[in-house]
Amino acid sequence: MLIPFTAAAKKALKGTTLSPALLERAKERILSSYMGKMLLEDDLAVFAAMRLVLGAMRNAYIVNRIAVNESKFYSQRIAKLREEEVVAIAKELGIDFSNGSVSLPSYLRSAPLSPHYALINRKVSKGRVEVSRQELIRMIQEVLRKRMEELPAIEDKDIVKVAKEIEGKLLSREVKEVKIKKGDFPPCVLSLLTEIKKHKNLPHHARWFLAVFLVNAGYSNQDILAIYKNLPDFKEKITLYQINHIRKKQYKTPSCATVMSYGLCRAACGITNPMLWGRLSEQKKRRLRNAG
Amino acid sequence: MRAEDIFKSYYRQAVMAVEGVEAREFGAGWKKKIETRHLAFRDSSELRSYLVANAPFYLSHSIAYYRYPSARPMQKKEWVKADVVFDLDPPVKGKYDFVRYLERMKEDAQRLVEDFLIGDFGIERSYIEVVFSGSKGYHIYVKDPEYQLLGGEERRQLVEYVTGKGFKIEDHLFFEDKRLVGPKLGEGGYRGRVARLAKERAAALVGEEEKDFFVGGLAEGNWSRTSKNLKKVYQKVLSFKDALSVRSVASDVMVTQDLSRLIRVPESLHGDTGMIAKRVNDLERFDPFKDAILEADRTFKVRFVEDVDESLLGGPYYEGEVRELSLWKALLFVLKKSAIFL
Numbered sequence: 001m002l003i004p005f006t007a008a009a010k011k012a013l014k015g016t017t018l019s020p021a022l023l024e025r026a027k028e029r030i031l032s033s034y035m036g037k038m039l040l041e042d043d044l045a046v047f048a049a050m051r052l053v054l055g056a057m058r059n060a061y062i063v064n065r066i067a068v069n070e071s072k073f074y075s076q077r078i079a080k081l082r083e084e085e086v087v088a089i090a091k092e093l094g095i096d097f098s099n100g101s102v103s104l105p106s107y108l109r110s111a112p113l114s115p116h117y118a119l120i121n122r123k124v125s126k127g128r129v130e131v132s133r134q135e136l137i138r139m140i141q142e143v144l145r146k147r148m149e150e151l152p153a154i155e156d157k158d159i160v161k162v163a164k165e166i167e168g169k170l171l172s173r174e175v176k177e178v179k180i181k182k183g184d185f186p187p188c189v190l191s192l193l194t195e196i197k198k199h200k201n202l203p204h205h206a207r208w209f210l211a212v213f214l215v216n217a218g219y220s221n222q223d224i225l226a227i228y229k230n231l232p233d234f235k236e237k238i239t240l241y242q243i244n245h246i247r248k249k250q251y252k253t254p255s256c257a258t259v260m261s262y263g264l265c266r267a268a269c270g271i272t273n274p275m276l277w278g279r280l281s282e283q284k285k286r287r288l289r290n291a292g
Numbered sequence: 293m294r295a296e297d298i299f300k301s302y303y304r305q306a307v308m309a310v311e312g313v314e315a316r317e318f319g320a321g322w323k324k325k326i327e328t329r330h331l332a333f334r335d336s337s338e339l340r341s342y343l344v345a346n347a348p349f350y351l352s353h354s355i356a357y358y359r360y361p362s363a364r365p366m367q368k369k370e371w372v373k374a375d376v377v378f379d380l381d382p383p384v385k386g387k388y389d390f391v392r393y394l395e396r397m398k399e400d401a402q403r404l405v406e407d408f409l410i411g412d413f414g415i416e417r418s419y420i421e422v423v424f425s426g427s428k429g430y431h432i433y434v435k436d437p438e439y440q441l442l443g444g445e446e447r448r449q450l451v452e453y454v455t456g457k458g459f460k461i462e463d464h465l466f467f468e469d470k471r472l473v474g475p476k477l478g479e480g481g482y483r484g485r486v487a488r489l490a491k492e493r494a495a496a497l498v499g500e501e502e503k504d505f506f507v508g509g510l511a512e513g514n515w516s517r518t519s520k521n522l523k524k525v526y527q528k529v530l531s532f533k534d535a536l537s538v539r540s541v542a543s544d545v546m547v548t549q550d551l552s553r554l555i556r557v558p559e560s561l562h563g564d565t566g567m568i569a570k571r572v573n574d575l576e577r578f579d580p581f582k583d584a585i586l587e588a589d590r591t592f593k594v595r596f597v598e599d600v601d602e603s604l605l606g607g608p609y610y611e612g613e614v615r616e617l618s619l620w621k622a623l624l625f626v627l628k629k630s631a632i633f634l
Contacts, residue, residue, distance in 0.1 A: 104413055105438040108446035119453045121463075125480025127414020261458030263449070 006092040016045045026050040033066045038073045056154035057163035061199040065232030067148035075141035093143045101128035110139040114203040186277035187266040196230045216253045293633040303343035308559045315357035319554045320348035332362035349563025352554035373440035379542040380429040388602040390428035401430040404538045408454045426562025426569035444549035451548040456537025472515035472522045566623030585620035592622035594631040
């Protein structure tokens with residue numbers, strides 16, 4: 001199996017031209033990938049054609065959602081490979097792995113944003129960070145996702161036409177606009193909302209923190225769903241279940257110390273819990289918002 | 293005598309040797325830190341001409357290297373890379389409080405360089421540059437090419453790591469069948485640091501007579517080899533928190549994540565103190581009051597306009613008093629608006 005962005009993949013693609021048939025298959029792949037269904041095909045030419053179409057579409061929501069799904073798909077495949085194959089792929093993607101550890105700069109570039117991967121909780125010594133095989137594969141997935149989000153700008157008329165057609169099809173099913181009720185948010189929450197606006201894929205703990213905050217701030221399920229709809233892998237049923245779970249368990253907004261340990265703190269507000277934001281003066285709020 | 297003339301004559305002969313001078317954006321200020329920015333200089337002599345002509349009290353340059361450092365807006369500058377800079381910045385309040393922090397800041401700088409940058413991060417010493425800020429702290433530059441390409445989020449992780457943000461000893465030390473289990477001595481990162489600190493402070497934890505036995509257990513992550521009450525040992529270990537990290541590193545998002553921020557230029561004069569933002573080669577021996585001051589072969593007469601009670605600066609001085617002082621002290625008191633030149 002060829003993994004995108006590796007030398008072998010580039011070599012295999014050499015000389016491929018974009019035929020109408022290939023464009024057609026790329027279209028299918030976008031539609032299925034968008035829905036989280038993976039077409040079981042390893043044809044890298046289709047993947048490359050898909051990137052051209054997405055490059056012509058330039059819709060952050062669709063692109064990020066596909067990047068999440070596609071990278072998961074590839075990492076599931078990579079998980080079945082032998083150790084040395086995994087290491088070789090990692091290396092090609094800029095993750096320098098050997099003897100159970102990766103170099104610190106490559107770790108910083110590739111580790112997902114979650115407390116589990118926060119540098120502070122890792123074994124770091126002499127510029128190396130210990131990671132397990134499973135973690136290495138997760139890091140490969142993260143790099144693939146980021147690389148998939150970087151697209152060439154395509155202006156070719158035929159491709160743009162196909163791109164617009166698919167975009168219309170996909171968006172008729174989904175909410176595309178970000179609706180966030182106006183509110184007075186602390187920098188940590190504001191920063192998450194800004195990420196969602198850009199359809200970024202937030203890690204689990206960030207989603208959890210944001211949901212608990214919004215629930216405690218009195219937002220309705222409908223309001224919260226309207227925000228979460230913008231996540232590239234949004235599933236209404238699961239989100240709703242989790243919001244209701246937060247309500248049932250009456251979870252309180254975590255303290256600033258906890259938010260900090262999640263790596264989500266964005267400014268030194270001088271409060272102990274994000275819910276206390278409202279007590280600060282308007283002047284201080286403005287200064288902190290600008291800092292965050 | 294005016295402070296401005298002293299700055300001018302300093303810049304006439306100072307060797308600034310700014311690395312990448314042609315690729316950095318400069319900012320200058322007289323009454324405050326940055327009144328004008330987007331300045332760029334082709335080389336050191338162009339920079340010198342500017343400094344001698346304008347004698348700014350504050351001079352800063354970007355941590356970033358740009359293709360077009362004077363272009364505006366920012367995107368047009370075309371960012372190439374940026375030094376990773378840790379800003380050791382103590383929380384001082386009064387005008388002269390900083391002199392009381394200098395020793396502690398030096399210790400923090402040493403710990404940051406030896407334990408964190410070299411020990412944990414494995415950065416080569418030749419890529420690390422230590423600069424006295426000219427006032428209260430230090431700027432530690434990392435010029436490793438791989439680090440210079442890191443993004444804001446990645447830099448934030450590094451700062452959080454050295455400040456210990458989010459690290460809880462409780463997560464790594466716990467009771468298992470009434471035994472205390474924790475990190476091993478040889479481990480990397482914060483876990484190893486906790487264990488090593490326990491070894492260093494073993495006598496305080498379990499007493500002089502048991503300390504060797506206790507330390508023997510730490511090698512395997514066994515924290516129970518003592519006759520002392522384990523709950524008390526546990527509580528004492530939790531109080532290590534402050535000794536684990538370098539807390540004086542500025543961790544404001546503005547400072548850590550901004551890839552375009554400006555920072556005081558090494559070897560420039562600090563307008564609040566008249567001291568030199570000196571590059572430090574031997575941190576151990578560095579003494580700001582000897583190595584980062586302006587010298588002259590005569591004394592300067594000043595009149596104090598307020599009381600200054602700081603013994604480390606030869607005080608107390610009283611309002612109305614006229615004194616003959618060495619250049620650097622005279623300049624310091626004048627810039628702090630405690631005295632005027634006569």
